[in-house]
Amino acid sequence: MMDATKLPVVEILSLIDDGKLSSEELVKAYRAALEGDRASAKPLNAYVEFFDDAGDLARAADARRKAGERLPLLGVPFAVKDNISIAGRALTCASDILEGYTSPYSATVIERLVAAGAIPVGRTNMDEFAMGSSCEYSRYGATRNPFDRDRTPGGSSGGSAVAVAAGMAAFSLGSETGGSVRLPASFCGLYGLKPSYGRLSRYGLVAFGSSLDQIGICARTAGDAALILSVAAGRDDHDETSADAPVPGARLEALPRGLAGLRVAVPGEFSGIGTDPEVASAFERVISLFEKAGAAVERISFPLLKSCIALYYIIAPAEASSNLARFDGIRYGARVDGGKGLFSLYSVTRDRGFGPEVKRRIVVGNFVLSSGYVDAYYKKALAVRTLLVRELTGLFGRFDLLLSPTSPTPAFRIGEKVDDPVAMYLSDLCTTFANLAGVPALSIPAGATKSGLPIGVQIAGKLFSEPLLLGTAAALRGEGL
Amino acid sequence: MPDTERLSDEALDALLFLSRLELSPDERSRLKRQAGEIISHFDSLSRIDTSDAQADHSGAVDAGSLRADEIGPSLPVPAMKRLSGNFLDGYFAVPKIIEGE
Numbered sequence: 001m002m003d004a005t006k007l008p009v010v011e012i013l014s015l016i017d018d019g020k021l022s023s024e025e026l027v028k029a030y031r032a033a034l035e036g037d038r039a040s041a042k043p044l045n046a047y048v049e050f051f052d053d054a055g056d057l058a059r060a061a062d063a064r065r066k067a068g069e070r071l072p073l074l075g076v077p078f079a080v081k082d083n084i085s086i087a088g089r090a091l092t093c094a095s096d097i098l099e100g101y102t103s104p105y106s107a108t109v110i111e112r113l114v115a116a117g118a119i120p121v122g123r124t125n126m127d128e129f130a131m132g133s134s135c136e137y138s139r140y141g142a143t144r145n146p147f148d149r150d151r152t153p154g155g156s157s158g159g160s161a162v163a164v165a166a167g168m169a170a171f172s173l174g175s176e177t178g179g180s181v182r183l184p185a186s187f188c189g190l191y192g193l194k195p196s197y198g199r200l201s202r203y204g205l206v207a208f209g210s211s212l213d214q215i216g217i218c219a220r221t222a223g224d225a226a227l228i229l230s231v232a233a234g235r236d237d238h239d240e241t242s243a244d245a246p247v248p249g250a251r252l253e254a255l256p257r258g259l260a261g262l263r264v265a266v267p268g269e270f271s272g273i274g275t276d277p278e279v280a281s282a283f284e285r286v287i288s289l290f291e292k293a294g295a296a297v298e299r300i301s302f303p304l305l306k307s308c309i310a311l312y313y314i315i316a317p318a319e320a321s322s323n324l325a326r327f328d329g330i331r332y333g334a335r336v337d338g339g340k341g342l343f344s345l346y347s348v349t350r351d352r353g354f355g356p357e358v359k360r361r362i363v364v365g366n367f368v369l370s371s372g373y374v375d376a377y378y379k380k381a382l383a384v385r386t387l388l389v390r391e392l393t394g395l396f397g398r399f400d401l402l403l404s405p406t407s408p409t410p411a412f413r414i415g416e417k418v419d420d421p422v423a424m425y426l427s428d429l430c431t432t433f434a435n436l437a438g439v440p441a442l443s444i445p446a447g448a449t450k451s452g453l454p455i456g457v458q459i460a461g462k463l464f465s466e467p468l469l470l471g472t473a474a475a476l477r478g479e480g481l
Numbered sequence: 482m483p484d485t486e487r488l489s490d491e492a493l494d495a496l497l498f499l500s501r502l503e504l505s506p507d508e509r510s511r512l513k514r515q516a517g518e519i520i521s522h523f524d525s526l527s528r529i530d531t532s533d534a535q536a537d538h539s540g541a542v543d544a545g546s547l548r549a550d551e552i553g554p555s556l557p558v559p560a561m562k563r564l565s566g567n568f569l570d571g572y573f574a575v576p577k578i579i580e581g582e
Contacts, residue, residue, distance in 0.1 A: 087560065104560035237548040310523050321500065328501065330575050332564065337576055345576060347503040356511075359502055364516055366499040367488070368523075377523055383531035390534070422518050 005029050005167030009076055009224040012170055016065065016075055023058040023065075023075030027121060030077060030168045031055070037166065042149040046162035048082055048140050049090065050122035057119045064117070072231055074117030079169035081160045082123040083130055084215065085204035086110050089120075093206050094138035095128045097353025098333035107204020108236045109173065109215050116231040121169060124159030128355045129324065130175050130208045132156045133183055133427040136418050137357045144414065145187060147453055151411040154184035154427075161188040161218050171228055172218045177209045178312050179406075179431025181216030182443035186406035186456025189445045191473065193217045193225045194431075196463050197438030198243030200229075201236035209319040210241075212312075212435040222473035225442075229466060248467045257471045259479065260294030263399045269305040270404035270430045282447045282455040283405045289479045290403070297403075302395065304388050305433055311388070312432035313425055314368050314381040320358075321365025327353065360421060385436055392437045396462035401472065404430045406443040406456035434460050442469040446481060487517035 004012065004026055015021035031054070037044050051057075054077065061075035080086060083093045085103035092098040110120060127137040135143040135158025143158040145151040146166045153162045157174025161184030164172050174181040176194040185192020193216055200215045207213060215232075219225040226248065235244040266287060271280060290297050329335040329349030336349045354362070368377035395402065408429055417424040434441035441460035448454050461468050488496070493513055497504065504512060567574040 100566075102560075102563040104556045104564065240547060304529070307525055307529060310525050313519065314523055314526075325501075335576075342576065343501075344503075346501040350501050351503045354502075356508075359500070359504070359508075360512060360515060360519070362500045362502065363493075363496050363512060364519055366496050367492075367516065367520065370496065370499070376527070377520075379536040380526050380531065381523075382536035383534040384526055384529050386534040386537065387529070387531060421515055422522060425519075425522075 003029075003167075005033050006220070007170075008220040009073070009170050009227060010221065012076060013073070023061045023077065023119065024055060026075070026170070027054050027058040027077050027119070030121065033167045037168075042144055044146055044149070044162050044166055045125055045141055045143045046159045046166060046168055047079065047122045048092070048094070048125050048159070051089070051120070054119065054121040061117060061119060071117035072227065073113060075119065076117065076170050077119045077121040078113065079122050079124045079160055079163040079172040080110065080120050081126050081157050081172070081174045083126060083175055083206040084110060084173055085206075086120055086123075089123065091123070091206070092139065092333075093129045094126045094140055095353060095355065095358070096139050096334060097327045097350065101333040103204075105204065107215070108201035108238055109232045110204065112232050112234075113228070118231075122163070124157070124163050124172060126159055127156035127180075128358050129206070129320070130156040130177055130180055131320070131357050131361055133179070133424050134412070134414070134417065135159060135184070136414060137355050139355070142414050145411045147189070148411065148451070150413055151453070152187070152414050154187035154407070154411060156180040157216070157218065158184045161185055161190055161192070164188070164190055164218050164220065171220070171224055174216045174218055175205055175208075176214045176216040176435060177212045177316055178435050179428045181218060182406050182431050182441060182456070182458060183427060185218050185443045186458075187411040187454060189448070189454035190443075191219045191222055191225050191445065192406075192443040192456070193219070193229065193466070193469075194434055194441045195229065195233070195466055196243070196245075196440045197435075198241055199233050199245070199440070199464065199466065201239040201242045203236055203238035207323040209316040210323065211319060212316060214435070222442075222444075222470045222477065226467075226470045229470075243464070245464050248470075257475050258293075259290055259472065259475050262290070262295040262401060262472065264290050264295050264297045264401045264403050265302075265395060265399040266297060266299045266403050267302040267305055268299060269302055274408050275405065276409045278449040279405050279407070279409060279455050283457055286446050286457045286476070286481065287403070289476060289481055293475070293479055298399070302391070304384070304391055307384060308388070308433045308436060309425055309429060311381050311384055311436055312428065313364070314377050315385065315436070317361040317365030318368050318378050319365070321362045321369065324354075324358070324362055329353075357421065388433065389437050392433070392439065393462070396439075400461060400468065402460045404458050406430060406458040410449050410453035410455055430458060439463055440466045440469055442473055444473045444476060444481070487520045488513055
């Protein structure tokens with residue numbers, strides 16, 4: 001019997017159209033994969049909840065199809081990171097502080113996917129409030145990498161990546177503030193798209209760093225990512241930062257394809273010292289593929305890229321310290337009231353509700369915003385960000401793509417960096433620049449290490465160049481990547 | 482400056498107050514050390530010349546035109562009620578905020 005759990009969305013739709021597969025069978029197969037995994041010695045822990053009524057929703061989708069209804073994603077099950085609102089469902093951001101919270105409305109992206117017929121089947125594990133690079137800082141415990149269960153899947157959208165990689169969803173949504181979709185996609189052998197800032201509405205996504213946040217997509221193929229993006233993208237009156245830009249087409253055939261003539265920049269700042277030899281080797285192979293196909297690859301120096309980690313870890317915590325001020329025990333989720341007054345209620349609720357990484361970022365964020373330090377750190381970071389955007393805009397005037405590894409290393413071991421925040425932050429070395437500048441970036445599977453750990457490479461382009469990124473990824477696939 | 486001295490105890494007290502956090506002594510000591518290590522990494526930015534760059538970048542896309550200032554449908558009351566276990570006479574009940582004798 002056919003195993004449908006690892007099929008891309010495009011093939012699933014074709015099989016459903018031909019009557020060879022039903023949405024209900026597919027949801028049943030994903031649930032069986034999840035239940036089988038939960039019984040294993042080291043469960044992956046991808047989902048924090050697989051919805052009890054997912055099968056009912058799938059049956060309803062099958063009935064609509066039988067009645068002649070046709071929608072772009074009718075009956076396609078997908079997984080949702082636990083920081084994206086689905087009306088009537090729990091949402092915790094993997095944090096104790098949101099225990100008991102139920103979303104009163106759906107994120108615009110969820111509404112659009114559901115309107116296109118897709119079925120949200122569950123909530124996935126994540127680093128608390130999307131702060132982390134390993135999917136370990138979670139009230140639900142760590143998520144494991146399906147390629148080596150002693151390693152992390154990357155974070156913060158680790159559960160979303162694992163749900164797809166392990167055959168428990170057709171695609172998934174994650175969120176990106178500094179690389180949180182691309183890194184897990186890279187560690188789990190998937191395509192991970194961080195769209196341009198403004199491409200997808202942030203309405204219903206729990207805010208972390210509002211000038212950086214974007215909902216992202218984990219998919220098995222570039223074609224799947226293109227299809228999902230085409231459905232979810234577009235201006236939304238609920239999010240004034242959503243862009244009124246033309247929505248990309250769904251079909252890869254309509255996207256720019258072919259590598260010949262592409263101008264590709266390879267910044268030295270993202271490779272060399274600290275890069276795992278097998279990652280370096282896989283990356284060089286991708287460069288060769290570009291060159292053999294007629295692209296003009298140029299190795300460049302872009303010194304500001306080296307400062308992006310510092311830049312990011314000033315701006316993101318500063319924004320987080322403000323955004324997370326709303327979790328005070330009054331308005332959402334858990335409340336710890338020892339009867340010692342309002343300030344005590346706030347501080348004890350937050351102390352018990354937040355985990356260590358969230359507390360670190362709130363304190364660091366308040367530090368860089370505090371009197372005496374705001375000029376030296378926060379305002380300086382904003383000025384450097386202005387420079388970064390200016391220089392990157394110039395670079396994308398001369399080049400079509402910026403190419404790098406997605407991560408300097410393959411998946412690292414669970415526990416390896418959990419008590420060393422600076423080491424953990426360096427996992428984001430190659431990814432934060434895209435969030436800081438708002439440009440789109442795509443992690444593409446690029447082989448594996450000898451021990452079988454996936455390796456990813458990343459392409460980034462100018463604002464709203466997702467069609468070029470997805471078309472290039474498909475072309476690389478055609479070249480044997 | 483050693484990373485552990487990046488934050489004085491007084492500064493940490495003020496930050497914890499701003500952050501509305503109460504930490505155990507162990508947690509406080511760990512946070513002081515780790516925050517110091519993190520802040521020391523920020524020093525690299527001081528070497529970048531930003532004399533011709535404004536500190537005004539807050540995202541790559543301008544907010545654009547605002548939506549029409551018209552009243553739209555609000556969230557359904559049953560959904561809002563789920564936000565609180567204490568919903569009384571059409572209002573959320575919250576803890577007493579006026580303190581003192």
